[in-house]
Amino acid sequence: MTERSRLLAGRRGLSRPEKEMILGRVLARVAPRSRWRSRIAIGALALSAAAAGAAILLPVTPRDELTARGGDLPPGFEVTCVPEPCAVGSKLVFDITSTGGAAYFAAFASGGDRVIWYFPNSPEGRSRPVPEGGGIMNTGITLGSEHAPGTYMIKGVFSSAALDRASVRALVDQGRATVTRQVIIP
Amino acid sequence: MTVFADNRPLLDAFRRGDRAALATVYYHYVDDIAAVVRHGFSIPTSGIRVRGAADEQTERDLVQEVFVRAFGVRARDSYDGVRPYGAYLRRIAKNLLIDRARAVDHTIPLDDADGELVIEPEAIENDAEWNEQRRVTTAYIAALAPELQKLVRLRFEEEMSQDQTAEALGVSRRRVRTLEARIQRGLRKALRRAGLWQKDRPQPALLRMGSQ
DSSP states (O other): OOOHHHHHHTOSSOOHHHHHHHHHHHHHHHSOOOHHHHHHHHHHHHHHHHHTTOOOOOOOOOOSTTSOSOOSSOOEEEEEEESSSOOTTOEEEEEEEEOTTOOEEEEEEEETTEEEEEESOSTTOOOEEOOTTSEEOSOOEEOOTTSOSEEEEEEEEEESSOOOHHHHHHHHHTTOSEEEEEEEEO | OOTTTTOHHHHHHHHHTOHHHHHHHHHHHHHHHHHHHHHOEEETTTTEEEOOOSSHHHHHHHHHHHHHHHTSHHHHHHOOSOSOHHHHHHHHHHHHHHHHHHHHOTTSOGGGGGSOOEEOOOOOTTHHHHHHHHHHHHHHHHTSOHHHHHHIIIIIISOOOHHHHHHHHTSOHHHHHHHHHHHHHHHHHHHHHTTOSSSSOOOOHHHHHOOO
C-alpha cells in the first residue's frame, strides 16, 4: 500500500511529511535538544495545562540498581505519531533519546482504567533491547480501535535486564526506573 | 555545487550541530539521496546492479541512516566544506545498499564498492497499482472543499512546511495539522471503499499483541 502522503503529492518519492519525520529522527539522534530547553518546554506545557485545570505527569529520571549505569544522560524516550496527530491508523514510534546505559526497554499505555502493552508485546514476553546508543525502536505500534480518543500516559521502563510484564509493573508501581510521556488521541 | 559554497556561516553552524543548519543541509540533499536509495544503482565496470529499497519503510530507514551517519559529530567535524558534499552522501547511501546486498549475495566483490555510481531509472513495476490508487486519490481530492484542496496543493504537491502552509492559508499551524490529518483519514476511507486499502496493509500490531 502506497504511503497516503505520496498519493496526495502525486509523486512516488518521499513526501514532505515523510521528509519531516525522517529529519526529526535524524536530529533526535545527532543533535538532541538540550535538556534545559526541554525542561523549559515541559514547564511551559505544564503551566498551560495547569491553567486549564489539567494534570501532567513529568518525566521521572531515576537512578537505581535496575537502571544500568554508564550513560552520560538519564534514560529517556519520545513518542511520535506518524502521521500526526495521533489517530487510529497512526503508527506510534518510540525514539530512545538516551539509554542511560540501559539495555532493555518496556512500555505500556494507561488511559482510564485500561492498560495497553507495547513492549513486551505478549503476556509471556520480555522487554526489548534498546538500539545501541539509542534511536528508533525497530517496532512501531499501529494504533488500533483499542486506542479510543483520550489521553494516554505512556510509561517507559529502562533496565539492564529483560523484564516480564509483572516486573515492569512492579517497578512502575514503586515509581522507579520510569519515564512517562503523554499522548493525546483527539 | 555544494550547499556550503560561499556560505561559511552555514558550515560553521553545521559543524556546531545547529539544528537549523542541519535541516538546511538535509533538505538540500534529501531528494537526491532518496533517489539513490529508492532506485539503487549499477556499477558499469563490473555489470553489477544493486537494487534499491524494496518498500517505502526501508526507503525511509535507509535515508535516515545516511543522514545519521553524515551528521554525526565526527563526520561533521572532519568535513572541510570544500569536497562535494552530495557525492559524500551518495557514497554513504551506496555503501549501505551494498552492505544490504552483500547480506544476501556474498559474491559482490569489495573493490566494486568504489565503482562508478549510475542511478537506475524508476522501475515501472506496480504501475497499475499506483495508477489505480492515484485515480481514487484524484477523485477524492476533487471532492474536497476548496480550502482542503488548497492545503493538498501547498502541503503535498508544493511541499511547503506546516508553518508555510498555515501562513499561505491564513490559519494556525494547529489548524493545518488538524486538516492534514482529516485529509489523510478521508483518503484512507476512500481507498478502503475502493478495495485498495486493506490489500497490502500489515495488520495492526496491537491486534496481534492483544491488550490487558
